[in-house]
Amino acid sequence: MSDERPGRPILARLPMPGGRGRHGLADPSDEEVLTLVASGSELAFRTVWQRYGAAVFSLCLRRLSDRGAAEDATQEAFASVWRRAATFDPGRGSAAGWLYAVARNAAAQEARHRRRDAIPVAVLDEEQAADEEDAVTRLVVHAALTRIPATERQVLELAYFDDLSHSQIADQLSLPLGTVKTRIRSGLHRLQKYLEEARA
Amino acid sequence: MNLDDVEAQLRRAGPPENPPERLHRAVLNVPGGGRARPNVLRLGVAAALALAVLAGAALVVTHQSPSFQSVAAVELRGSGAGVAEARIGSPNGSNRPLELSVQHLQPGAEQYYELWSYGEHPPMMLATFMTSKDGSCTIMLSIPRTAGWQDLVITPRDRADQPLLCSNHGRC
Numbered sequence: 001m002s003d004e005r006p007g008r009p010i011l012a013r014l015p016m017p018g019g020r021g022r023h024g025l026a027d028p029s030d031e032e033v034l035t036l037v038a039s040g041s042e043l044a045f046r047t048v049w050q051r052y053g054a055a056v057f058s059l060c061l062r063r064l065s066d067r068g069a070a071e072d073a074t075q076e077a078f079a080s081v082w083r084r085a086a087t088f089d090p091g092r093g094s095a096a097g098w099l100y101a102v103a104r105n106a107a108a109q110e111a112r113h114r115r116r117d118a119i120p121v122a123v124l125d126e127e128q129a130a131d132e133e134d135a136v137t138r139l140v141v142h143a144a145l146t147r148i149p150a151t152e153r154q155v156l157e158l159a160y161f162d163d164l165s166h167s168q169i170a171d172q173l174s175l176p177l178g179t180v181k182t183r184i185r186s187g188l189h190r191l192q193k194y195l196e197e198a199r200a
Numbered sequence: 201m202n203l204d205d206v207e208a209q210l211r212r213a214g215p216p217e218n219p220p221e222r223l224h225r226a227v228l229n230v231p232g233g234g235r236a237r238p239n240v241l242r243l244g245v246a247a248a249l250a251l252a253v254l255a256g257a258a259l260v261v262t263h264q265s266p267s268f269q270s271v272a273a274v275e276l277r278g279s280g281a282g283v284a285e286a287r288i289g290s291p292n293g294s295n296r297p298l299e300l301s302v303q304h305l306q307p308g309a310e311q312y313y314e315l316w317s318y319g320e321h322p323p324m325m326l327a328t329f330m331t332s333k334d335g336s337c338t339i340m341l342s343i344p345r346t347a348g349w350q351d352l353v354i355t356p357r358d359r360a361d362q363p364l365l366c367s368n369h370g371r372c
Contacts, residue, residue, distance in 0.1 A: 039368055041350045042231045042272040049227050054216040061217050071223045078227045134212070141213035160210040185203075192206045199201075 029197055030095035030143070037085035045082055048099075053078075055142035056103040059135060063107040069114055070107075077106035096140045096198045100132075103139070144194035152187030155180055231272075270299070274352055276365035278372040282306065282335060284365050286315075286352055291345035298349065300327070300339050305354070305364065307335035312357035313364070315341075318371065319348020328357060 028036070030051065036044030056077050060070035080102050088098045145153055158164045158172065166184070170177045219227075270287035277283055282305035289297035300315060315327040324347060331337045343349065353372075354365040366372035 036350060039350050040272075040274050044350075045231055046228060049224075053219050053224070053227065057219040057223065058217040067220075070217075071220065071226075074219065074223060075226050075230070079230050082230045137209055138213045141209050142216040145216070156210065157215065160207065161215040188203050188206050191210070192201055192203060195206060195209065196201055 030099075031088075031090045034081075034085050034088045034095050034098070035090075037081065038088065045078075048081055049078060051143045051146050052099055052139070054146070055139045056099065058142060059100070059103050059139060060107045060110070062135075063104075064111060064114075066114075069110050072113075073103075073106045073110035076110065077103045080106060094198055094200070096143065097136060100136045100139050104132075104135075140195060140198040141191070144191050144198065147194055148187050148190040152183045152190065155183045156187045156191070159184055272349070274350060274367045276352055276354060276367050277369060278363070278365045280304075280306075280364075282365055284354060286349065286367070288349050292342075294345055295342040296345045298326070298341050298343050300329070300341070301336075302329075302331055302338070302354070302365075303336045305331050305335040308333060309335070314355050314357055314360070316353045316355060316360065317343070317348050318351040318353055318368070323353070323360070326352075 028047075030048075033044045033047050033051075037048060053074070057070055057074045060073040060077070061067065064070050064073060077099075081099070084102070088095065145156070148156075154173070155169055158169045159166070164172065166177060166180050169175070170180045173180070269289060271290050272288045274286045274288070275283070276286065282303070284300060284302040284305065287299045287301075289299075302313075305313070310331065310333055312328055312330050314325050315329065317324045317326055326343050326347070327339060327341045329337055329339045350367060351371075352367045353363045355361075355363050363372045
């Protein structure tokens with residue numbers, strides 16, 4: 001449990017029912033992982049948390065605008081994942097879409113619960129009114145980031161979240177400029193693969 | 201999707217929020233039955249500690265022998281009344297313990313059975329065991345730490361084509 005926090009990749013060995021996963025044992029797809037969760041695999045559940053924990057928490061926080069409420073909603077969402085993974089049907093949609101629906105419902109439930117208890121929590125409706133596709137994309141991007149090597153994730157975060165130039169990243173990390181560019185390109189290619197997989 | 205699209209999605213997504221440690225612990229406790237809400241957890245910690253002290257009780261893990269702390273459990277079911285639970289322990293060197301409890305498996309038969317891991321290719325037999333007259337037994341065994349344990353099947357001895365109890369219910 002020590003290195004399974006969201007955003008920190010774990011190389012969990014996840015045996016696939018009926019055969020090896022598309023990406024080998026160390027990197028099963030989200031759909032394969034959810035299938036394993038449905039069969040009662042705690043290891044698979046931890047992998048879902050590792051991949052989607054920060055993404056779901058971020059989504060709940062955006063919706064509820066309160067960290068305590070977001071924590072409750074996130075825990076409820078993952079309790080639902082554990083209880084209801086068997087209801088995920090790959091033929092009806094992506095794992096990311098299913099997880100998004102679970103998280104959205106948990107956030108909505110938490111909002112209702114908070115309103116009933118008269119605890120002042122600002123429920124943001126703007127995202128609900130906005131295109132849900134953006135929210136799913138955000139979820140998928142955040143989950144995909146957890147699956148790429150930390151060295152590549154670090155430079156991507158500096159480049160695209162902190163808006164640093166390649167040279168600034170090289171200075172900050174004491175890396176050759178070429179290494180930074182290589183890592184960014186490699187990281188983008190990995191992200192591309194995972195984003196396409198999530199949309200498949 | 202090209203790399204420009206990936207870059208655009210990255211920028212639009214922005215950085216994720218990191219969940220706090222207590223949420224991390226609470227979520228990973230979900231499979232074990234930990235369902236308390238984090239805020240309730242925070243509020244109830246002091247009360248729970250006080251209760252524990254007053255009761256003078258140690259935490260008791262249901263159905264677990266003192267020497268065996270499971271990290272996961274897999275339930276096996278079939279078409280009949282038989283049911284089994286495999287509890288998996290933490291790796292100890294190259295192996296890990298597995299405790300198998302079987303109930304109501306063909307009462308009266310008193311025959312040999314085999315426990316298989318279908319997570320291995322080809323499937324790997326993990327144990328041969330025998331139930332009592334009421335169809336129950338509990339056995340302890342060691343399995344390779346790298347062996348799959350999520351997809352378990354119990355069959356009669358030498359009848360691998362007749363799965364009786366399965367963790368993947370589609371197999372039975």
